[in-house]
Amino acid sequence: MTQLVEKRTGNGTKIKKVRNLVLKIIGAIVIAIVLFLGIVYITNVISSHSEAKRIEPYGQLVSVDGKNMNVFIQGEGEETVVLLPGYGTAAPALDFKLLIDELSPFYKVVAVEPFGYGLSDGTEKERTTENIVSEVHEALQQLNIDRYTLMGHSIAGIYGIDYVNKYSDEVTAFVGIDSSVPTQPGMDAKLPINTFAFLKKSGLLRLATKLSGDSYAGLAFDDQTVEQMKMISNKNMYTPTTLNEMEHISSNFKEAQALTFPKDLPLLLFVQANNEGVEGWIPLHEGQIKDSVHGKVVTMDGSHYLHHTHFKEIAENFRAFMKKVNGVPSIN
Template structure:
């Protein structure tokens, strides 16, 4: 009787193993076919500049005398489209340049280590290629770390720094080690596409037009967990640690837009207030919304930024 039960269990396990292999095979094939199909449907935008021998994609909108340079947060697969609502609010008054770092948007990938030093150097090279020498740096999330390094390296070029729920070097939990092999497997197997497909659409309730939303979805499928951004993920801990000795220059105007009630970080407001405490022109503005404040508060950000720049002149 026991032998019979054991044989039945072996058969069940065998059948489940075959089903699992077939499932993974189907997911893998569907991902390969969909990726090739979507690659043809992705519509080019912006312009390409040569940085470190590779192509970096940027967009430029508006003809204002002053320039605002937008930098994305980590994992924002298509920065130029993700910032579109904010760019539309800023561009009547400024020349707005959106940088898509390597591994993001329509930019090439790179094998160069994703250290703060390299990322900052590449952004600066892109702006040099565009002959842009004076500008305000406006960055979301982890761009707060890269931006902190940037403004100290190029103080004669940056007019002001604007943070959009920007990261702070001393925020807790950034010494975490990410399961990079798992993320890579999810991407290569096609399971990541499936997860994105069955998850809630992050753009569904936002004011992007349907065409933009579709382009964002396809570019997200293309870029999520690629080798370049996985390398950046590997360097997150060391990049945060390396920024802990840095402070914003006292004379640099700084305005930091942050979530009003950040459930993940109770000290979110004090952390940002600490960054401006020695600034001659420093301000923290709390807005009701999620981490991607520029999705829902683009008008408020643009208007408050304009007022701030008027006040400091």
């Protein structure tokens, strides 16, 4: 009997020791995670403060709805091209730099940075298509720009189709750079907005971006521009303004489904040839031009950011297209 009690006591002691060991290990892991998150958070705060001082201004600030919207202008051509960014393009004027340099010898090029982008202020106003389009238009009005081609990347295809219908007397043509189509599938998905907000505030987003490698490697951007784009990206990614825009993506796409491009509006669409993420990507764009008097789809091999690698071809094709629309004979 005594031996049995001693055995049970011994087993109980061993279990208690194992339990204590497990608890210590769990405690150590929790402490390590807390320390890791603390270091990541503090590093992000320090880095953000440091980078804010190193971001170099460009363009000019225009007063819109009581806030500052940044607009970059290059070139002195008689015709004007207005550039609009895709969703989440942190520094539009810099992101479009290679294309701007190709267009500006022939056109006045205006890169608009909507609220929450580039060096523009953020805003608490809902990021509906109606508000975004109205704000961009107001910025152009402030600059006395009232006749122009609208050229937009990605989600600018959604804002652009609304824009050209509202301001048809101002827009001379629409050019899409792998632009979104209102009826493309998958745009009603629920996005984890709170998770993105946490990643931003915690500093984990900065860490993930750093570990993911250099997305600008091998591109024609100079080192200074790349450094500026990375710092502005750290500042603008998943801010309340851009998260609000993300929240409205589904409804903005849905509302655009009732719209089509005006038949008499010249429509040039540069489309990624190998987009495997969206079913029927090329036919979707071909459907947009089928009733256009002047409509053309140009497919290009490359990533969604076609203007990073095909900026020369985009500029050349655009010039040739507009000459044909305007009845100007080509010179070989």
